[in-house]
Amino acid sequence: VSDRERIAVALGGRSYDILVGDGLIGEAGAHLRALAATRLVVVTDANVASLHLARLEQSLAVAALRHDTIVLPPGERTKDFAPYQHLVEAILGLGIDRGTLILALGGGVIGDLAGFAAATLLRGIGYVQLPTTLLAQVDSSVGGKTAINTSHGKNLVGAFHQPRLVLADTGVLATLPPRELRAGYAEVVKYGLIGDAAFFDWLDGAGEALLAGDPQAQRRAIAVSCAAKARIVAADERESGERALLNFGHTFGHALEAETGFSDALLHGEAVAIGMSLAFAYAAAKGLCPARDAARVRAHLERLDLPASAGRFANIATPASLVQHMMKDKKTRDGRLTFILPRRIGEAVIAPDVAAGEIRDFLAAALRG
Ligand SMILES: NC(=O)c1ccc[n+]([C@@H]2O[C@H](COP(=O)([O-])OP(=O)(O)OC[C@H]3O[C@@H](n4cnc5c(N)ncnc54)[C@H](O)[C@@H]3O)[C@@H](O)[C@H]2O)c1
Ligand SMILES: [Zn+2]
Numbered sequence: 001v002s003d004r005e006r007i008a009v010a011l012g013g014r015s016y017d018i019l020v021g022d023g024l025i026g027e028a029g030a031h032l033r034a035l036a037a038t039r040l041v042v043v044t045d046a047n048v049a050s051l052h053l054a055r056l057e058q059s060l061a062v063a064a065l066r067h068d069t070i071v072l073p074p075g076e077r078t079k080d081f082a083p084y085q086h087l088v089e090a091i092l093g094l095g096i097d098r099g100t101l102i103l104a105l106g107g108g109v110i111g112d113l114a115g116f117a118a119a120t121l122l123r124g125i126g127y128v129q130l131p132t133t134l135l136a137q138v139d140s141s142v143g144g145k146t147a148i149n150t151s152h153g154k155n156l157v158g159a160f161h162q163p164r165l166v167l168a169d170t171g172v173l174a175t176l177p178p179r180e181l182r183a184g185y186a187e188v189v190k191y192g193l194i195g196d197a198a199f200f201d202w203l204d205g206a207g208e209a210l211l212a213g214d215p216q217a218q219r220r221a222i223a224v225s226c227a228a229k230a231r232i233v234a235a236d237e238r239e240s241g242e243r244a245l246l247n248f249g250h251t252f253g254h255a256l257e258a259e260t261g262f263s264d265a266l267l268h269g270e271a272v273a274i275g276m277s278l279a280f281a282y283a284a285a286k287g288l289c290p291a292r293d294a295a296r297v298r299a300h301l302e303r304l305d306l307p308a309s310a311g312r313f314a315n316i317a318t319p320a321s322l323v324q325h326m327m328k329d330k331k332t333r334d335g336r337l338t339f340i341l342p343r344r345i346g347e348a349v350i351a352p353d354v355a356a357g358e359i360r361d362f363l364a365a366a367l368r369g
Pocket of ligand 1: 045047048051076079106107108109110112133135136139141142146147154155173174176177
């Protein structure tokens with residue numbers, strides 16, 4: 001049995017592979033040689049550099065791949081305009097050409113920023129994702145969405161630009177703070193809830209082992225998640241339809257994140273966990289999905305120490321303020337709220353025309369616990 005999973009993202013001339021397994025960073029040189037880059041520029045953050053950069057550089061050296069490394073400060077602020085400008089100027093200062101390959105070693109912040117730099121440098125050069133958070137391994141490194149933040153909101157300046165390869169090394173998850181691991185796990189659960197009831201059943205049993213660091217459970221969960229995302233992205237690369245299913249739990253979640261100022265008070269994955277639980281509760285209240293499924297989802301999240309209710313936000317958010325955030329979302333059109341609603345565990349649909357008043361009434365009850 002191989003201890004590597006390979007998932008193909010089928011996008012014609014822009015197709016690429018995702019490899020999942022323990023130790024892939026140490027083998028990166030061998031995988032990268034096949035891409036025949038003229039030179040490599042590693043972009044990473046200081047946390048990841050201190051823990052995992054040496055192994056990558058060693059592997060590039062063994063493969064005789066010439067590279068430079070740029071280390072940025074960790075944190076969401078690194079996706080602002082100023083660090084973006086600093087990064088592209090620094091890369092241009094190296095004297096790159098169109099055969100240069102950017103290697104994004106880090107979480108979603110580094111992946112989004114380095115991916116956007118690759119999309120825009122010389123009107124587009126190649127890049128490879130080496131995701132180091134669970135969230136990045138199951139979500140942000142796959143699918144080609146790259147972006148930076150603006151004063152008007154997150155991810156509002158960006159481009160679709162697919163990577164040439166994704167190497168998801170499960171070994172690096174051992175150094176990830178447990179809270180970050182759990183937050184990424186919420187996105188794993190999402191794939192089960194929107195399209196794969198058997199996967200959710202498996203997670204209901206294997207979730208604890210995964211979070212405790214079991215490499216087999218992690219490899220399987222990441223591979224199944226990437227395969228689900230790859231299938232959806234291949235069918236709808238630019239989100240004109242089905243790709244919107246990936247926003248399950250995110251409309252409620254983003255509103256809560258906005259109310260907490262996108263701070264450490266609420267990590268993205270934690271917001272998604274609450275959002276998924278609320279989407280199930282709302283659908284159950286409307287008779288669109290079985291109440292026992294809603295209860296099961298909430299129980300699963302709470303058992304794995306993820307938040308699953310909005311009660312603790314009653315002091316800082318009102319139903320009206322949350323709905324206002326939803327209306328500002330770049331995915332709303334003509335003031336209509338689009339929600340992804342579950343029909344049962346394993347099936348979700350796009351509901352493009354949900355009345356704001358109904359959501360407000362539901363949230364009034366949800367904020368009470
Ligand atoms: N492009 C997409 O499709 C997409 C999808 C989802 C999220 N995102 C973006 O991803 C970003 C969030 O990504 P994230 O949650 O990975 O956050 P992150 O990149 O900020 O990483 C979280 C923290 O963990 C540290 N870290 C990373 N890997 C580590 C490791 N192996 N060991 C120890 N520490 C490690 C980082 O330095 C950082 O402090 C957001 O900006 C979001 O907009 C993009
Ligand atoms: Zn998300």
